[in-house]
Amino acid sequence: MTIRSTMLAAAALVALGTAAPAPLSAEEITLKVWTRADRSGPLRGGNIITAAEQLNRMLAAAGSDLQVKIDLFENNAKGFDADALDLMKAFAVDKGPDLYVAAHEWIGAFVEAGYALNLEDHIKANPEFYSDMIPSLWKSVEYKGARYGIPQDTEVRMFFYDKEMLRKIGKSEEFIEGLPGMVERGEFTIYDMTDLAKEVVDAGVAKYGIVHRPNVGPDFQMLMASFGFDPYDEEKGKLQASAKALNAFYDWLKYSVDAGVIPANMTSWSWDSVHASFRTERTAFIKFHGIWNVPAQMKARGLKGPEDYFRAIGWTHSPAAEKGGKPANLSHPIIYVVSPKSKYPELAAYLIGLASQPYLNTLHAVSTGHLPIKYSQLGMPEFVNEGWALRAAAPMLKYTTFMPNHAKVGQFNAIIYKGIQAVETGRLDPKEATSFVLDELESELGDEVILLD
Known part of the structure; x- marks a missing residue:
């Protein structure tokens, strides 16, 4: 047998x-x-x-x-x-x-x-x-x-936003709770998000509008997806980079830095400073990172359960760059x-x-x-009683993206990050950063990357 x-x-x-x-x-x-x-x-x-x-x-x-x-x-x-x-x-x-x-x-x-x-x-x-x-x-x-392969687990990386700050600048509950829906419907763009963050900063409610990871990592891919940047040619199994989409992403970064929303020295911060700005010090309005932050956020803010948490903090995908576009988040299974x-x-x-x-x-x-990883898990007692945040985040997987299934994606991300640093610090303008990054990609990755546009 x-x-x-x-x-x-x-x-x-x-x-x-x-x-x-x-x-x-x-x-x-x-x-x-x-x-x-x-x-x-x-x-x-x-x-x-x-x-x-x-x-x-x-x-x-x-x-x-x-x-x-x-x-x-x-x-x-x-x-x-x-x-x-x-x-x-x-x-x-x-x-x-x-x-x-x-x-x-x-x-x-x-x-x-x-x-x-x-x-x-x-x-x-x-x-x-x-x-x-x-x-x-x-x-x-x-x-x-x-x-x-078979997916063993996953997570989701998204925008966390401080609802209390929006209340302090006079935003209605309808707007505050409806923000994720507006993003999903393509009614609220990533430029709108920067403008909203600027309102919060200009009102003196937050010192920083948006904070992000201070080092190389995949999180930026979901923002780039908002501008139509697709880093992978699945048919050929190669990395790819669109000059037009990359330039558009860097344009938004410059817009956000010039507006006083993203700190110009963001890439020199420590991880402790990034976390503290949204958790304990509460000087940042938006932080984009991963679902695993929820327990630390609850502890730092003294939140007791899901009702407390969602009264204080909201989640949304990275909004599309244009009205009617599709939002994105990132998972790393x-x-x-x-x-x-x-x-x-x-x-x-x-x-x-x-x-x-x-x-x-x-x-x-x-x-x-x-x-x-499965729909049937959503009704299991462990998820209902203990994993309420994970259960709440599962629907976000509808809009998720993944890193390219390519061994050199880490090197690819590191080169794009050099452009992020250059734009945020003002060392290069978006067009110059795009040209620099494309040259670096071609030089370091050779035939493993396809340059578009």
Whole structure:
């Protein structure tokens, strides 16, 4: 009997409550799992172990002596990029795992190297695992039109805005609570957001209109998306940069700095200063960052629950640059991947399906501040009672974007950030910054980037 038929028999027997027949086999299969030792996701590997335990109970109920053992390796790499490079080295010397955890943007590199299995057939054959996956998340595991991974978790990065400041400048509750809807309908642009922030600053209610991360990172992609900047050619699997869209983004940055909304020295701030400006000191009207900020915001402001929180703080996507445009936010999913070099790729994929069930994924998500990956998780008690902020943010995934599934996206982001620094400090005007960045992209990334316009 094949492994798949044994698993199906086990599942059927458990579902029907049928008495187990005589043992079918006596065998132990060991699967190697690679994950990063990460406090933000201890159950990424742990849920695979739990899934194996569940499968072993199903196999025992089917009368099989077959057991699956997990050999879990937790790499101590400082970040997902370093971890991916370590994983590449392991595969290169035939010491790669059967399945592994990775940041989604590395999937293209793993596919090209022959280390990621096409999971289209597996996904279609197991709708009980994947039919209620939030559809937008599938984009994060696609490479050249096919899915090579399963989303393990996600988050959302958006604009946080201080509602109390809007009340102090006389804005109505209808306006304050309706702002996210206006953004979603394309009625309120990113220039309108700057003008609103200027009202707050000019009234003396805030010292800073908008604050952002003070270093290189993916957060700026959602703002660039507001100007039609698409950093990835999916068909060719290459990075791309539009001169027109990049110039428009830098134009907005200059407009916001000149208006006294974004500090000219923003890129020299410390992270502590950025967080304090919105949390404790409350000198900033808007901060754009991630959903995981909510607990710290509540603690700093003494907020007791969802009603308190949403009375004080609102969320919105990055607004479109023009009326009628589409807003955007950013997500950074971590994913499961199966190695095509595994002796048991079907079994590895099946374990990922089990680990992706609503109960197990919810244990991970609620305990680490991540959004659900499936609609069915939204009604689970843990999300309703403990993960209310995550549950509230899930609908925002409709407008989410992802970093390109390209190994050099970090370098790409670093070059664009040089332009952000240059514009905000006044060292270069938007046109000069655009020209500089495009030259740098071409010089450093060569054939890996397509320059448009």
